[in-house]
Amino acid sequence: MRATNSYLGSIGTTIFTVMSSLAAEHQSINLGQGFPDTDGPDDILRAAADALFDGRNQYPPMPGVPELRQAVAAAAKRFYDLDIDWARQVTVTSGATEALAASLAAVVDPGDEVVVIEPLYDTYVPMIRLLGGIPRIVRMRPPSWELPRAELAAAFGPKTKAILLNSPMNPAGKVFTLEELTFVADLVRRHDTYAICDEVYEHLIFDGLRHIPLMSLPDMAERCLRIGSAGKTFSLTGWKVGYVTASAALTPLVQKAHQNLTFTTAPNLQRAVAVGLGKDDDYFASLAGDLQVRRDRLRAGLTAIGLDVLPCQGTYFLTVDFTALAKRRGFNGDDVDFCRHITEQAGVTAIPVSAFYDGADAPKHFARFAFCKRLPILDEAVARLTRHFGAV
Numbered sequence: 215m216r217a218t219n220s221y222l223g224s225i226g227t228t229i230f231t232v233m234s235s236l237a238a239e240h241q242s243i244n245l246g247q248g249f250p251d252t253d254g255p256d257d258i259l260r261a262a263a264d265a266l267f268d269g270r271n272q273y274p275p276m277p278g279v280p281e282l283r284q285a286v287a288a289a290a291k292r293f294y295d296l297d298i299d300w301a302r303q304v305t306v307t308s309g310a311t312e313a314l315a316a317s318l319a320a321v322v323d324p325g326d327e328v329v330v331i332e333p334l335y336d337t338y339v340p341m342i343r344l345l346g347g348i349p350r351i352v353r354m355r356p357p358s359w360e361l362p363r364a365e366l367a368a369a370f371g372p373k374t375k376a377i378l379l380n381s382p383m384n385p386a387g388k389v390f391t392l393e394e395l396t397f398v399a400d401l402v403r404r405h406d407t408y409a410i411c412d413e414v415y416e417h418l419i420f421d422g423l424r425h426i427p428l429m430s431l432p433d434m435a436e437r438c439l440r441i442g443s444a445g446k447t448f449s450l451t452g453w454k455v456g457y458v459t460a461s462a463a464l465t466p467l468v469q470k471a472h473q474n475l476t477f478t479t480a481p482n483l484q485r486a487v488a489v490g491l492g493k494d495d496d497y498f499a500s501l502a503g504d505l506q507v508r509r510d511r512l513r514a515g516l517t518a519i520g521l522d523v524l525p526c527q528g529t530y531f532l533t534v535d536f537t538a539l540a541k542r543r544g545f546n547g548d549d550v551d552f553c554r555h556i557t558e559q560a561g562v563t564a565i566p567v568s569a570f571y572d573g574a575d576a577p578k579h580f581a582r583f584a585f586c587k588r589l590p591i592l593d594e595a596v597a598r599l600t601r602h603f604g605a606v
Contacts, residue, residue, distance in 0.1 A: 221343055228336065229569040233553060237563040243595045245583045246553075246565040248384070248530040251591060254448040254490070255497070261489040262453075265482035274481035276473050278306025278457070282484040285491040286442065286457045293416075294430050302462040305469050306484055308476040309454035310414045310443040315341055316475060317410045317439040317458055318376070320467035322347040326375035329366070333570035335384055335412065342378075350374070351572055356533065356580065357524045359388040363397055370401050376408040377401070379428060382415040382528030385570050385582045389423050389527040399431045408464075409434070414443035414456075417498050419528040420506040429459070436461045439468065444487040447501070449586075453483045505530070505585070508592060512585040515596030519603050530586040533567060537579045539603060548578035560602035562595045 217223075230247050237244040253259060277283065280300070287300035298304065307313040314337065322328060324346025330338050332353040342349045350369040352362060370377075379398060381390040390398075402409050409428050416425045429438035439460040445451035458468050513523045513532055520542060522535040536552050539545075547555065549566035557563045567580035585592060 221340075225340060229550075229565060230336075233557065233563050233565055236554065236557050240558050240561065242557045242561045242563045243591060243598065244563045245585070245587065245592075245595055246563045248584045248586060249445075249451040250449040250586045251588055252449065254450040255493070257493075258448055258450070258486050258490045262482050262486035265485045270481055272481075274478055274484065276478055277469050278304065278479065279481055279484045279488070281488040282306055282455075282457070282491075285488040286459060289491045290440075290459060294427050296427065296430055296435070296459075298459055299462065303459055303465050305458045305460075305465060305472055306479055307456045307458060307472055308479045309445065310412070310441050310456035311337060312454075312472070312475055313441040313443075313456040313458045314338070314378075314410070314412065316468050316471035317441065317460070318342060318345055318347070318378075319471035320439065320460075320464055321376050321408045321410075323375070325373065327371065327373040329369045329374060329377040331361075331366075331379070331383075332572065332576075333383075333385055333567060334378075334572075335380060336569060338378055339572050347375070348373070349572065353571075354386065354388070356386070356535070356577070357522075359383075359386045359525075361390070361394045361397065366398070367401060370405045370407070374405050374407050376410055378410045378412065380412040381428075382413075382419055382425065384415065384529050385531050385533055385565075385567060387524070387526030387529050387531055387533065389419055389425065392426055395426055395428050395431060399428060399434050402437055403433060407437070409438045411438055411440045413440055414446045415529045416442065417447050417501055418505055418530065419502055420509060421527065423527055425528075436463070439464060444483075444490065448487070448490045449501075453480075453487070455479055455483050455487050508585045508587070508589060511589060512583060512592045512596065515592070516583065516599070518605050519596070519599050520605075524580075530584050532583045532585060533580050534564075534583065535580055540579070543603060549581055553581055556599065556602070561598045 233246045283300040283304040286304045287298035290296040290298045322345045327348045328342045329350045444455040520539040524533045564581040564583045568576040
């Protein structure tokens with residue numbers, strides 16, 4: 215048989231699939247994958263159900279139904295004072311993953327370089343390479359996750375077409391500051407590039423911090439493609455509804471990519487998400503507040519076991535350094551071994567953080583736990599780990 219796509223053939227099964235299968239096999243509490251264990255608000259679910267019976271179940275408009283595009287633009291104004299023309303600047307996609315693919319396709323030609331920051335969401339690099347782009351990887355280092363400015367500046371060059379920026383950042387839980395974003399924006403302007411901004415966790419921010427879209431900085435509106443996710447904002451990850459906000463010049467290119475990827479997204483879900491984006495401020499405040507309670511509960515439990523828990527300013531995830539615990543227990547494996555061990559022996563599943571790096575020199579002593587679960591589930595996970603490891 216003739217050879218198939220060589221790059222796809224070189225990619226192994228994702229660690230999320232591997233660990234979730236292992237969790238099911240051992241009846242483990244799965245804190246590996248980042249999805250809530252309860253559905254989102256009832257009024258949004260009801261809106262989706264009702265919309266199935268309103269006679270509009272055929273192909274919706276390719277860019278998205280007007281109700282949702284208008285709601286995305288209104289939310290951008292409400293939360294960030296961004297003036298967005300919904301008809302010319304908003305595209306609805308089948309999830310944020312498709313939004314990433316469409317945004318990259320809109321600006322990247324073969325041979326173009328795209329700057330990405332490690333640790334990174336595991337689809338970034340494959341998407342860039344499938345488009346013929348070249349990832350230029352800059353690494354942030356725990357536990358502070360400070361932006362390495364000199365390294366970032368050095369990654370930009372004559373072939374740079376874009377930077378892919380994730381804030382709040384998975385898995386690090388970092389929220390980029392205005393000062394850091396200003397530095398990034400200066401590089402983007404100076405090198406005449408674009409910024410693809412993965413902001414799916416924009417409303418999941420803790421401790422009084424606030425999300426600042428790169429698009430909101432001076433002279434950045436024309437250069438940014440901003441990605442949001444209904445799945446994260448409304449705890450409905452299975453719906454796969456995302457959206458891209460970009461300039462009127464870039465949006466037609468995003469839509470051409472979108473029409474050749476999925477073409478459209480379920481119309482009833484789009485209309486229900488529009489209802490969600492119109493919810494009052496109390497909903498968005500309680501979303502972050504409730505998750506902060508869960509973060510703090512899991513953080514306290516993991517700390518009591520002897521794990522070093524890194525700071526988490528946003529997202530669903532806590533990163534832990536298991537070095538001290540491993541030394542105390544005589545455990546000599548890497549992060550993959552550790553996550554397998556606690557799945558099989560303790561009944562709790564996490565994700566090895568090395569999965570969020572592209573290079574072989576990734577750190578091997580960190581694991582990521584998702585806290586977007588019910589409190590009794592988090593408490594039981596801590597209890598299982600405590601029974602297995604003991605308390606400090």
